[in-house]
Amino acid sequence: MRELRKELTPQEEQKSYAKYFNQPIVSPNPELMAILQEGPMDPNKVLMLGNVNVLLKDGYSDVETGYCVLPNGTAYVAVNNKFPGVTLEMINWWFAWHGLEDLRYMLWFKKGHYGIDISEKDRAKILDPTTPILEKFQGCTHHVIEDTGNGPEDIQISFLKPEELGFDMEELNSKDITVVTGNGVAQSRKGGPKAPAVMLHYFREIPGGVESRSRFWMGYHMIDKKPCKLLPDGIQIPVQAPRGLAFHNVEEYSNLAAILPDLYNEMGGKIE
Structure with missing residues (x-):
């Protein structure tokens, strides 16, 4: 098991972007924090996994920020973060760039990000200048x-x-959108069961920047383009899990929104 790192190595401290780790974390979006502090949302207003094309419509859903546990024991999180001064190009660059070393992941949100690893095959693909940015x-x-x-x-x-994830690609490709999505599996460092989830960050342009319409479906994975409930019947995810994830998402993305424009410009948009 890798150590839980909270400080940088001397070699990491020498890198120009170490300053983003060393500076204070920005305060999380107070409007979103206030919404989450009101407690769980109405489960009837959840965007069910399998209905993601609803996000392609203009406007917003009834609940863009909230969390809850569903009757079948699974859980849901939605957060609408704003990124002033950020472009979709910066978002694409960030998700390609930050996986290459611990420091890049840690500076995103040092309060809760401790390290990152990728395979050598993925590293080679990321560093290959002929690989399209989304890939x-x-x-x-x-x-x-x-x-x-x-x-x-x-x-x-x-x-x-x-x-x-089931997106209508013809419609998606007609819009200025970046979709960051995946299957996740989490396990406490103290041990215990592995927890599956589906993650979605739907980035679109808004006046002055971009926004992320994030969604998490805890207890599920996408398998062969179909949502599959992996949480055993009769088990219920404790509400603390989606609640903690919702607050964390606001905190980490508030900080990323604050540092990304300067970081991207300093790096010249290069992935190396």
Whole structure:
């Protein structure tokens, strides 16, 4: 088991972007934090896995930020984060760039990000200048050490392509959208069962920047383009799990929104 790192090595401290790790984390979006502090949302207003094409419509869903446990024991999280001054190009670059070393993952949110690993095959694909930008994360797997609100976990994130989640690709490709999605498996560093989930970050342009309409379906995986409930019948996910993930998502993306424009410009949009 890899160590839980909270400090940088001397070699990491020498890198120009170490300053983003060393500076204070920005305060999370107060509007979103206030919504989450009101308690669980109405389960009847959940966007069910399998209905993701609803996100392609203009406007917003009834609930863009909330969390709950569903009658079948699974859980749901939705968060609508704003990224002023950020472009979709920056988002694509970030998801390709940050998997290459611990420091890049840690500077995203040092309060809860402790390390990241990828295979040598994925590393070669990311660093290959002929690989299209979206394929530098779609189809890759990140092994991260992260605290999503309920203690440190080892998490495997297997990134998928939008079509594997059921998106209408003709309509999706007609819009300026970046979809970051994948199957995740998390296990507490203290041991215990492995927890499956499906992650979706639907990025679209808004005046002055972009927004992420994030969705998590805890207890599920996408298998052969179909949502599959992996949570055993009779088991219920404790509400602390989606609640912690919702607050964590606001915190980590508030910080990323604050640092990404400068970081991207300093790196010149290069992936190396």
